[in-house]
Amino acid sequence: xxxxxxxxxxxxxxxxxxxxxxxxxxxxxxxxxxxxxxxxxxxxxxxxxxxxxxxxxxxxxxxxxxxxxxxxxxxxxxxxxxxxxxxxxxxxxxxxxxxxxxxxxxxxxxxxxxxxxxxxxxxxxxxxxxxxxxxxxxxxxxxxxxxxxxxxxxxxxxxxxxxxxxxxxxxxxxxxxxxxxxxxxxxxxxxxxxxxxxxxxxxxxxxxxxxxxxxxxxxxxxxxxxxxxxxxxxxxx
Amino acid sequence: xxxxxxxxxxxxxxxxxxxxxxxxxxxxxxxxxxxxxxxxxxxxxxxxxxxxxxxxxxxxxxxxxxxxxxxxxxxxxxxxxxxxxxxxxxxxxxxxxxxxxxxxxxxxxxxxxxxxxxxxxxxxxxxxxxxxxxxxxxxxxxxxxxxxxxxxxxxxxxxxxxxxxxxxxxxxxxxxxxxxxxxxxxxxxxxxxxxxxxxxxxxxxxxxxxxxxxxxxxxxxxxxxxxxxxxxxxxxxxxxxxxxxxxxxxxxxxxxxxxxxxxxxxxxxxxxxxxxxxxxxxxxxxxxxxxxxxxxxxxxxxxxxxxxxxxxxxxxxxxxxxxxxxxxxxxxxxxxxxxxxxxxxxxxxxxxxxxxxxxxxxxxxxxxxxxxxxxxxxxxxxxxxxxxxxxxxxxxxxxxxxxxxxxxxxxxxxxxxxxxxxxxxxxxxxxxxxxxxxxxxxxxxxxxxxxxxxxxxxxxxxxxxxxxxxxxxxxxxxxxxxxx
Ligand code: SF4
Ligand code: FES
Numbered sequence: 001x002x003x004x005x006x007x008x009x010x011x012x013x014x015x016x017x018x019x020x021x022x023x024x025x026x027x028x029x030x031x032x033x034x035x036x037x038x039x040x041x042x043x044x045x046x047x048x049x050x051x052x053x054x055x056x057x058x059x060x061x062x063x064x065x066x067x068x069x070x071x072x073x074x075x076x077x078x079x080x081x082x083x084x085x086x087x088x089x090x091x092x093x094x095x096x097x098x099x100x101x102x103x104x105x106x107x108x109x110x111x112x113x114x115x116x117x118x119x120x121x122x123x124x125x126x127x128x129x130x131x132x133x134x135x136x137x138x139x140x141x142x143x144x145x146x147x148x149x150x151x152x153x154x155x156x157x158x159x160x161x162x163x164x165x166x167x168x169x170x171x172x173x174x175x176x177x178x179x180x181x182x183x184x185x186x187x188x189x190x191x192x193x194x195x196x197x198x199x200x201x202x203x204x205x206x207x208x209x210x211x212x213x214x215x216x217x218x219x220x221x222x223x224x225x226x227x228x229x230x231x232x233x234x235x236x237x
Numbered sequence: 238x239x240x241x242x243x244x245x246x247x248x249x250x251x252x253x254x255x256x257x258x259x260x261x262x263x264x265x266x267x268x269x270x271x272x273x274x275x276x277x278x279x280x281x282x283x284x285x286x287x288x289x290x291x292x293x294x295x296x297x298x299x300x301x302x303x304x305x306x307x308x309x310x311x312x313x314x315x316x317x318x319x320x321x322x323x324x325x326x327x328x329x330x331x332x333x334x335x336x337x338x339x340x341x342x343x344x345x346x347x348x349x350x351x352x353x354x355x356x357x358x359x360x361x362x363x364x365x366x367x368x369x370x371x372x373x374x375x376x377x378x379x380x381x382x383x384x385x386x387x388x389x390x391x392x393x394x395x396x397x398x399x400x401x402x403x404x405x406x407x408x409x410x411x412x413x414x415x416x417x418x419x420x421x422x423x424x425x426x427x428x429x430x431x432x433x434x435x436x437x438x439x440x441x442x443x444x445x446x447x448x449x450x451x452x453x454x455x456x457x458x459x460x461x462x463x464x465x466x467x468x469x470x471x472x473x474x475x476x477x478x479x480x481x482x483x484x485x486x487x488x489x490x491x492x493x494x495x496x497x498x499x500x501x502x503x504x505x506x507x508x509x510x511x512x513x514x515x516x517x518x519x520x521x522x523x524x525x526x527x528x529x530x531x532x533x534x535x536x537x538x539x540x541x542x543x544x545x546x547x548x549x550x551x552x553x554x555x556x557x558x559x560x561x562x563x564x565x566x567x568x569x570x571x572x573x574x575x576x577x578x579x580x581x582x583x584x585x586x587x588x589x590x591x592x593x594x595x596x597x598x599x600x601x602x603x604x605x606x607x608x609x610x611x612x613x614x615x616x617x618x619x620x621x622x623x624x625x626x627x628x629x630x631x632x633x634x635x636x637x638x639x640x641x642x643x644x645x646x647x648x649x650x651x652x653x654x655x656x657x658x659x660x661x662x663x664x665x666x667x668x669x670x671x672x673x674x675x676x677x678x679x680x681x682x683x684x685x686x687x688x689x690x691x692x693x694x695x696x697x698x699x700x701x702x703x704x705x706x707x708x709x710x711x712x713x714x715x716x717x718x719x720x721x
Contacts, residue, residue: 101294133285135635141287207636210289214416215401
């Protein structure tokens with residue numbers, strides 16, 4: 001069996017290594033599939049559904065689906081994009097996301113995707129939930145208003161023996177991601193910064209550092225989300 | 238109980254206001270009140286947010302002078318992060334902030350003079366409201382209108398290169414600033430295309446002053462005696478008595494020029510100043526504690542500054558200042574309409590300062606931020622375009638805000654505005670049977686001299702409808718008039 005597989009995304013012929021997840025394979029072929037809960041190097045979870053595509057006519061999450069020979073993938077259709085947009089809108093209305101004074105504004109993945117999918121006014125009613133801000137940890141602030149429960153921090157930030165420093169607390173609609181009280185001390189400066197960087201929104205903030213990067217110099221100020229991947233496709237053509 | 242006449246909303250001030258004039262049974266004015274019916278609640282909802290968010294968060298109070306809030310908050314937080322009380326920043330940090338502030342002063346004052354005040358001066362307060370706006374100015378005096386628009390734009394560009402954005406930027410951070418000025422940005426502002434030229438801005442500022450002085454010569458009655466009343470004045474001044482819009486000590490003088498607050502450190506402002514709450518307004522009434530609630534009120538803003546300082550440290554503005562002082566016999570000017578004159582002198586001063594700073598190499602290199610031993614409380618004051626602005630914050634051990642107190646310029650001017658409105662109302666409305674557009678506007682002109690920023694909305698075109706309500710002696714609504 002060949003090490004490589006051939007498949008199409010929106011009728012564009014692509015090639016990838018067998019067993020690769022679809023998002024990664026697409027990226028290597030210069031095609032952007034949006035992600036939120038997925039993070040390179042961390043085992044995929046498939047929880048946010050923003051990466052939904054149609055594989056041979058069936059809805060699947062691209063971050064958890066390995067490529068297979070002859071797959072026909074639908075990525076940029078009106079139907080799929082509206083589905084993604086509605087997920088973004090849901091995330092906005094069910095938290096409290098006030099971009100203007102958020103340190104992550106300009107480098108926030110959720111905001112960047114909202115721009116990409118041209119979200120103006122969400123079609124769903126704002127929930128304005130009561131959420132708290134936890135500043136008890138000496139190194140970071142955990143702003144529950146902005147957490148989208150993607151679990152990236154839980155999966156990626158671990159101590160030396162691989163235990164997660166972040167954890168879920170409470171259940172159902174009240175669920176929160178917090179620093180594990182027992183392992184909180186293990187959060188070094190380096191890990192705190194890594195946690196802030198890994199969080200797709202502004203829910204984990206390193207204390208006492210804010211707005212040091214001027215407007216215009218932030219990640220998505222320079223190039224909108226996905227444009228780096230898509231520019232590869234253009235140069236290929 | 239007498240009658241009550243309501244003028245609502247006040248046009249061509251920033252935001253929303255309402256004037257009620259209370260008449261007795263003989264139709265004489267008993268009292269005039271300027272009501273501020275907005276409640277923005279910032280002091281409450283910043284509690285529980287991390288302190289370093291303040292400069293970015295609180296500037297949302299206003300879309301006209303956000304830079305003032307941005308900088309006052311940053312100055313308060315400088316104290317909290319141990320970067321000194323106004324004198325501890327790196328040269329780059331302080332100078333970039335100053336440049337931002339002068340840009341702000343330049344644009345805000347220009348907006349006020351050309352867009353909001355000049356229509357009254359050009360056409361008179363009782364002229365047709367259709368004409369009495371910036372479009373009218375453009376039709377009658379194209380040069381003046383173009384200058385107004387371009388001067389405002391220039392100021393906005395200065396803000397953009399220092400704060401990252403023309404409105405609601407992020408430049409100032411606790412302990413300093415987050416960027417240098419690039420060579421490109423400097424050259425653009427020194428001698429860019431079209432009107433982007435600081436020398437042009439200086440000469441236009443002088444033209445505007447000439448326009449005003451010329452007008453003054455022919456309209457002494459309105460400029461010298463319209464809403465004239467004694468007041469005390471308060472502002473920051475540099476330690477040597479010079480005008481300093483960014484930093485200084487707190488000084489107040491009475492209507493005769495006698496010092497009543499002696500150059501005190503503003504970190505302790507609450508030892509000297511308190512605020513009174515009145516049932517009919519959301520806006521508090523600040524006063525000097527030592528003098529007391531009744532007569533301890535004071536004015537802030539351009540006129541107040543011209544009355545408290547001893548000199549200006551830029552040559553062209555200093556000359557104008559000398560003329561201003563001489564005209565007023567070396568004493569404070571108690572003439573409300575001299576605010577416009579004062580504002581124009583400050584426009585010139587800001588332009589001169591911008592030029593000085595643009596030529597300063599410290600803006601382009603050097604350390605941006607400094608920090609020291611942390612404190613749990615800080616106060617930041619700045620001379621905003623509309624006057625002294627107070628920000629005070631306390632934080633808990635976990636870096637979250639536990640207390641915030643803001644005394645904004647317009648709040649400082651609350652009592653003076655009420656005084657001015659009353660003065661004018663008594664003069665133009667006593668014994669009159671019908672309220673005319675001219676009368677209404679006269680009251681508004683008095684308010685507008687303070688350039689009050691009543692919220693964050695701009696109504697520069699003067700198109701907000703006017704609402705009138707007349708109440709009889711038993712507080713029944715007997716008449717209501719709308720004007721568009
Ligand atoms: S804190 Fe950030 S990374 Fe962690 S679950 Fe919430 S949104 Fe995801
Ligand atoms: S990125 Fe695939 S489900 Fe979240």
